[in-house]
Amino acid sequence: MSKIKHHLSDQLLMSYAAGALPEAFNLVVATHISMCDECRARLETFEAIGGAVLDSAEPETSSNALTVDLAATLDRIKAQDVETTTPRKVVPGVFPKALQDYVGGDLEAVKWRPVGMGVRQAILDTSNSASVRLLYIPAGKALPDHGHHGTEMTLVLQGAFRDDHDRFGRGDIEIATEDLEHTPVAELGADCICLSATDAPLKFSGLLPRLAQRFLRI
Amino acid sequence: MLFFDPILSATRIPHMLTDQTLAEKPDATVRAASYDERANRLPKVPKARQVSTKQSEDTRWVVRVARIRDAQDQQAFAELFEHFAPRVKAFLIKSGADASAAEDCAQDVMATLWRKAHMFDPTRASVATWIFTIARNRRIDLLRKERRPEPEELSWGPEPEPDAVEVIELQQENSRLIRAMSELSEKQRHLIEKAYFGELSHGEIAEQTGLPLGTIKSRIRLALEKLRHTMK
Numbered sequence: 445m446s447k448i449k450h451h452l453s454d455q456l457l458m459s460y461a462a463g464a465l466p467e468a469f470n471l472v473v474a475t476h477i478s479m480c481d482e483c484r485a486r487l488e489t490f491e492a493i494g495g496a497v498l499d500s501a502e503p504e505t506s507s508n509a510l511t512v513d514l515a516a517t518l519d520r521i522k523a524q525d526v527e528t529t530t531p532r533k534v535v536p537g538v539f540p541k542a543l544q545d546y547v548g549g550d551l552e553a554v555k556w557r558p559v560g561m562g563v564r565q566a567i568l569d570t571s572n573s574a575s576v577r578l579l580y581i582p583a584g585k586a587l588p589d590h591g592h593h594g595t596e597m598t599l600v601l602q603g604a605f606r607d608d609h610d611r612f613g614r615g616d617i618e619i620a621t622e623d624l625e626h627t628p629v630a631e632l633g634a635d636c637i638c639l640s641a642t643d644a645p646l647k648f649s650g651l652l653p654r655l656a657q658r659f660l661r662i
Numbered sequence: 663m664l665f666f667d668p669i670l671s672a673t674r675i676p677h678m679l680t681d682q683t684l685a686e687k688p689d690a691t692v693r694a695a696s697y698d699e700r701a702n703r704l705p706k707v708p709k710a711r712q713v714s715t716k717q718s719e720d721t722r723w724v725v726r727v728a729r730i731r732d733a734q735d736q737q738a739f740a741e742l743f744e745h746f747a748p749r750v751k752a753f754l755i756k757s758g759a760d761a762s763a764a765e766d767c768a769q770d771v772m773a774t775l776w777r778k779a780h781m782f783d784p785t786r787a788s789v790a791t792w793i794f795t796i797a798r799n800r801r802i803d804l805l806r807k808e809r810r811p812e813p814e815e816l817s818w819g820p821e822p823e824p825d826a827v828e829v830i831e832l833q834q835e836n837s838r839l840i841r842a843m844s845e846l847s848e849k850q851r852h853l854i855e856k857a858y859f860g861e862l863s864h865g866e867i868a869e870q871t872g873l874p875l876g877t878i879k880s881r882i883r884l885a886l887e888k889l890r891h892t893m894k
Binding site for chain 2: 462464469470471474482485509511513516540541545
């Protein structure tokens with residue numbers, strides 16, 4: 445846990461706390477937080493603001509519109525089983541539970557599709573406002589240039605990649621905006637697996653010539 | 663008296679949950695304040711009593727959640743319900759739910775509080791914060807019809823209980839946060855409320871809140887470290 449160097453921004457954490465992020469971003473945030481207690485503490489701090497907002501909201505005592513039916517709620521409680529089990533231990537794997545829920549299992553359950561030059565991807569099913577996919581980049585290869593239109597978050601799950609300035613290892617998250625120009629390359633030694641979400645349209649399909657061009661630079 | 667129910671004292675109520683122990687715990691704020699005031703004047707209320715009242719105030723909801731967890735206490739639930747259910751409903755209506763959806767959802771949120779009482783960690787969140795997160799997630803189900811990926815929940819198992827002093831300190835920090843919120847400018851407060859009522863997109867949310875959050879974060883961080891240690 446202590447090795448993570450690149451964290452979520454306050455803006456993303458507060459947006460996640462407020463419930464304002466698209467599902468695809470939520471998945472990357474939840475996966476990173478599962479691996480990073482520093483960001484979990486920051487998230488829970490932003491959630492505390494939500495608690496303060498909820499608690500400070502003065503319901504108008506004069507109106508009945510906000511009265512909730514206590515008897516009906518107690519009936520609901522009687523109808524449901526009391527949850528006495530502690531949360532199940534997550535099966536150790538490459539993916540934290542949040543991600544396993546979307547993949548339907550750990551690494552071996554991923555349905556990879558080749559993108560070219562040994563790179564593979566698996567698009568995960570989320571709502572349309574943003575998209576998220578797993579990327580598999582063989583050691584030493586460049587991450588495909590998928591264009592930074594809008595915001596893009598890339599979380600390393602296995603291996604590592606480097607760009608001109610930095611190294612991103614397991615648990616590290618890179619947040620790229622439109623003005624970022626760089627060529628991340630998977631480190632030698634281990635194939636790199638990332639979870640990447642963007643609110644820009646997917647640009648992989650139909651851009652193979654451009655991808656190939658990118659790869660030839662290595 | 664509420665806290666010395668003989669049935670409850672036979673069950674596994676943590677030692678923090680009595681007025682007596684609460685009174686024995688030092689209150690950092692009150693102590694700091696009275697130190698500052700020493701040169702000027704003595705506090706009007708005798709210190710021990712002030713501490714006890716204030717701490718009971720800060721931890722009153724924590725005590726009630728523990729009573730639900732340990733004794734399925736309907737009276738404690740009714741008190742939590744009276745305070746929080748209308749707030750949850752107001753939150754959902756402000757977030758765009760119609761009245762009947764908000765009623766249904768508020769009942770569901772409060773029923774979840776009962777069912778998950780054992781998952782609540784008072785060293786990391788106030789009861790209001792915990793209820794906020796439940797309501798937020800239900801709002802996403804309800805209004806956006808989306809799944810909400812969540813990090814693994816980390817909670818204390820049946821043993822050991824979180825430390826009472828740490829519970830009190832975190833709850834005090836949350837009370838301070840609520841006070842700090844009321845001291846913000848109208849404009850700042852309104853912007854934060856809009857963000858948390860789900861009226862702003864992530865592009866419109868600015869992380870600068872003007873709220874003092876450093877101490878809460880450090881306490882949560884510490885609580886997580888302890889939790890990780892016990893999970894090993």
